[in-house]
Amino acid sequence: MSFTTLGLSEPLLKAISIQQYTQPYPIQREAIPVILKGHDLLGIAKTGSGKTASFVLPILEWFQTKGAPKNRSIRVLVLVPTRELALQVVDVFQLFGQNLPRRVKAMAVYGGVSINPQMIGLQHVEILVATPGRLLDLLSHKALSISETEILVLDEADKMLNMGFADEMKDIFFLLPKKRQSILFSATLGDDVEAIHQGILKNPVKIDIPEEEQNLDLITQTAYFVDPERKGPLLRYLIKTREMKQVLVFVSATRTADNLVEKLLKNGIQAAAMHSQKSQGARVETLQKFKSGKLTVLVATDLVSRGIDIEFLPYVINFELPRSPKDYIHRIGRTGRAGASGEAISLIIPADTHHFKIIQKKMGKRVEMFESYDLELTGY
Known part of the structure; x- marks a missing residue:
């Protein structure tokens, strides 16, 4: 199935084609036609399954037949748990909407920064992506x-509730008109999410995309014990001595990603970072370069790694371990796809030893460990 079968118009299909999106994800195949028909929707799918485009595309389609709005009257409200996700969602709206006949102004608002520029920037905004606390401040x-407001989207509803936004969300729901289309996406359906959907959704279509079990048998896993100050040289040593041509490196923070890329470039290794501080357009361009072989190393954070889907990726390196075993499995699962083998390497500093044992226990596999102390890393 392609995007052409989902009921989207030609201008939007062209925008999708320009970004080199070919096949919709399962959640997109199911959700887009439902949202286009104006039904309420309850979507259960894991993070990184393509949920954002599932609501962005039909909402942009909806706007193509709508006239100019009242100033400062929000027609589409998207509630999200974090600043990073707010920026990411707005980027996707802008990415697909930039060349459409009916242009729509989208904006992200979130706490932790001055409210005054956000108040000024709300002129003529039709799509607002907001964290609950900052939205109430602005109201x-x-x-x-x-x-x-005609369309309400709750994105990552379970995470918003886990972060303690239940009261703020109730206050916001009270201020919204009763007649509207409501869309709720969540990675899980616990009692708290169930209670919210019972309160705000009317006869919703329910879509539940089961999480695929990751087959780790095709992935060779190894790890190196290393002192913190030798991690960078060891990474470069592995890339150069093993002549790696395409390697995805995971880190935990945007600053680490940028610093790592700077060191790789200084040592003659073509690399680029992909994280939440980069625009969606920049991330798409970087990923295309990586897929085409113009970049040897892509350094990514977990937040954006969900969108990295490469059929024949030979190497994944955990420069830093993720917090959870599930995230570890997701990371290494970027390789070993489509029947091809792959290799996942983790760099383990002394402080990581206990956590890595827990990851191995949860995964049900033992990872072969190597000492790196006898490796000559001078010059790397």
């Missing part, structure tokens, strides 16, 4: 209105 300043 208290009368900087916008949601009394005529």
Whole structure:
């Protein structure tokens, strides 16, 4: 199935084609036609399954037949748990909407920064992507209105509830019009998410995309014990001595990603970073270069790694371990796909030893460990 079968118009299909999206993900195949028909939706799918485009594309389609709005009256409200996700969602709206006949202004608002520039920037905004606390702040300043909002999206509802936003969400729901289309996406359906969907969704279509079991048998896993100050040289040593041509390196923070790329470039290794501080357009361009072989190393954080889907990726390196065993399995699962073998390497500093044992226990596999102390890393 392609995007052409989902009911999207030619301008939007062209925008999808420009970004080199070919086949919709399962959640997109199921959700887009439902949202286009105006039904409420309850979507259960794991993080990184393509949920954002599932609502962005039909919402942009919906706007193509709508006239100009009242100023500061938000027509589409997307609630998200974090600043990073707010920026990411707005990027996707802008990416697909930039060349459409009916242009739509989308904006992200979140706490931790001055509210005044956000109040000024709300002029003529039609799509607002907001964290709950900052939205209530803006409403208290009368900087916008949601009394005529026509579409509400809750993205990562379970995470919003886990972060303690339940009361804020209830306050926001009270201010919204009763007549609207409501869309709720969540990775899980616990009692708290169930209670919210019972309260805000009307006869919703329920879509549940089961999480695929990751087959780790095709992935050779190894790890190196290393002191913190030798991690960078060891990474470069492995890439150069093993003549790696395409390697995905995972880190835990955007600053680490940028610093790592700087060191790789200084040592003659073509590399680029992909993280939440990069625009969606920049991330797409970087990923295309990596897939085509123009980049040897792509350094990524977990937040954006969900969108990295490469059929024949030979190497994944954990420069830093993720917090959870599930994230570890997701990371290494970027390789060993489509029946091809792959290799996953982890760099383990002394402080990681206990955590890595837990990861191996949860995974049900033992990873072969190597000492790196006798490796001559001078010059790397």
